[in-house]
Amino acid sequence: MWVRSAAIRPVPSFAVLPREALELVEEWLGNNEKTTEQRLDEIHEALELKQPLLAERLGEAFAKCHDEVAEALGYFLGLTLYKAFEEAFDPFLGRVTADALTSVEEALTLDEQLRSADPADSVDSDDVIAMEQPHAVAYIHEHLDTALEMHADSADVDAVHAIYRTLLVELLALSYAVMAPSGVQAPSDEPDA
Numbered sequence: 353m354w355v356r357s358a359a360i361r362p363v364p365s366f367a368v369l370p371r372e373a374l375e376l377v378e379e380w381l382g383n384n385e386k387t388t389e390q391r392l393d394e395i396h397e398a399l400e401l402k403q404p405l406l407a408e409r410l411g412e413a414f415a416k417c418h419d420e421v422a423e424a425l426g427y428f429l430g431l432t433l434y435k436a437f438e439e440a441f442d443p444f445l446g447r448v449t450a451d452a453l454t455s456v457e458e459a460l461t462l463d464e465q466l467r468s469a470d471p472a473d474s475v476d477s478d479d480v481i482a483m484e485q486p487h488a489v490a491y492i493h494e495h496l497d498t499a500l501e502m503h504a505d506s507a508d509v510d511a512v513h514a515i516y517r518t519l520l521v522e523l524l525a526l527s528y529a530v531m532a533p534s535g536v537q538a539p540s541d542e543p544d545a
Contacts (some may be wrong), residue, residue, distance in 0.1 A: 359463035360477065360524065363484040366444075367530035369433075369523075371487035373440035377432050395431040403434065406448045406525060413518040419511035421503045426515035429495055430522055433488060437526045446529045456524045460517070481520055488523050492516065 381388045400407040410430045417423045437445055463477045482489035496516060500507055 358480050359459045359466060360480050360484070361459065361528070363524070363527040364530070364532065366532055367441070367527045369436055369440055369485055369488045369527075371491070373436040374432065374487060374491045377435045377439060381432070392428065392431050395435045398438070399431065399434050402438070403448050405450050405453060406434070406522065409453055410518065410522065413515065417511050417515060419508035421499055421507040422511035422515045425495060425499050425512065426518060429492055429515075429519055433492075433519065433522055433526065436488075437530070441530045444531045444533055445526070446531050448525045448529045452528060453521065453525050456521050456528070460521060460524070478516075478520060481524065485523055485527060489520075492519055492523075 381391050396407070399410075410426070414423050414426050414430075417426065460477060463480065467475065467477060478489065496512065500509070500512060
């Protein structure tokens with residue numbers, strides 16, 4: 353699908369997160385609440401060690417959230433996404449920098465502004481991201497929909513949306529942090545002449 357204008361950079365094909373990576377992480381987390389909590393704590397420790405700026409940015413977003421449903425959902429999905437990237441792309445997953453996070457946040461904001469200014473544009477920014485990372489965005493949507501359905505009376509939809517946006521930033525930042533495997537040319541940020 354062709355998108356007329358997008359401020360969001362394309363994700364290289366070698367950095368597209370496979371659905372299997374997310375399913376394997378969820379399977380590893382298990383159905384036992386205590387085991388799941390312990391494993392999420394392990395992922396959180398690894399995230400703080402290997403991606404400290406991303407961990408800090410996620411922590412700040414979750415601290416601003418005053419809704420238990422949104423916070424729990426963000427914590428679970430943020431850690432699951434990170435673990436899936438680590439499992440799928442290690443040793444090619446580089447460290448997310450402060451500049452990279454700021455760049456992704458600015459690109460997403462700009463893209464949202466471009467789309468809101470064009471009434472004929474029926475594609476939202478998250479649709480653009482879904483074209484780039486279809487499995488990850490579908491996975492996030494599945495969990496968001498389930499949580500909102502289960503907690504329809506108590507969830508703060510604005511807080512859930514804020515967490516969703518944070519997860520999109522994390523997803524793009526991790527996507528751009530994947531380095532090209534040997535023999536694969538990374539796309540240039542320079543436009544073709």
